[in-house]
Amino acid sequence: MPARGKHRHTKSNIITRGMIAAGTGGIALALPLVSATGAHAATPAQAPQVTKAAKTAVVPNVQLITYKVVAGDTLSKVAQKHPESGGWKKLYQANRAVIGDNPALISPGLKLTVGTKTLKPTAAGTTAKATPAVAKKAATTAVQASAKTYTNDLDGWIKHSLDIMAQHGIPGSYDGIHRNVMRESSGNPLAINNWDSNAVAGTPSKGLLQVIDPTFRAFHVPGTSMDPYDPVANITAACNYAAKTYGSIDNVNGAY
Structure with missing residues (x-):
């Protein structure tokens, strides 16, 4: 230009x-041309109908665990401090939207999502706790949903x-x-x-x-x-x- x-x-x-x-x-x-997709062309999907059973179901209440980057931090160091992140590569993928395209550059003060924790289920009148398998699946889903990946x-x-x-x-x-x-x-x-x-x-x-x-x-x-x-x-x-x-x-x- x-x-x-x-x-x-x-x-x-x-x-x-x-x-x-x-x-x-x-x-x-040299990729084949595809149909035009404008930056504003995305149409929100229609919200699914919530059934009575779904409203009363006991589901784990998952909360994101965040970490604030300090001077001297690298993704590897952060991953070591928080093993639940799954290693620096998964940590980068989960936070690529805030880190940018260079995983070697993270600035002090940047807030990263390093995992999740499961709180008391949200359904009223119950004290049941989510099983480890359910909690792990919910945590994995939450972390994956926090970032979108793109092919290189x-x-x-x-x-x-x-x-x-x-x-x-x-x-x-x-x-x-x-x-x-x-x-x-x-x-x-x-x-x-x-x-x-x-x-x-x-x-x-x-x-x-x-x-x-x-x-x-x-x-x-x-x-x-x-x-x-x-x-x-x-x-x-x-x-x-x-x-x-x-x-x-x-x-x-x-x-x-």
Whole structure:
């Protein structure tokens, strides 16, 4: 993405770096187009009818256990302090929404979900306790529900970006993002343009949607990586820029 008012094509002469931050892939993917799915297109599922039996059933009351990150903490250290988290990988998956795409970066003050505890059942007039098996199943379900996972490929990066965009009111669809990604970088998150006017000025276009550093910083979306080569951060910042400039990434059909 060049500075506003400048146009260029980026498909030729793409050069890649050899390193990429955690959470990114290093292969170019050419995925088939799918039907457009806008960031605001999700429709809440209709709430199921609650039967009388369900209302009176004895169910365990599960409460999340949280941990506040302190200086010097890593996910491994937190997982050791809280074995119920299931190890640092499960801890990361359960808290990816707040940690971001780099599991090595957790800031002091960040609140992580490390497990659950079962309290007294909520049905009135009973003192029955949930069995260990029921409590374990409820805890596992609660932790898994606290985070959504994405595949580490172009499909997953776009879907992750769309979810973040929806949280910030940034318009855009899967088809619009995919179409522009394939034109700008052929799906290579490490693509860089070293030949156009931006490159000559010292700000080459980078990543899936070819964003220059000043634009990336100006339109960076909180909660994503500050690395312009990070696929999710690159897509989300580019879509934020496109929304401010063209109304939506869906309206971009050429160099922008």
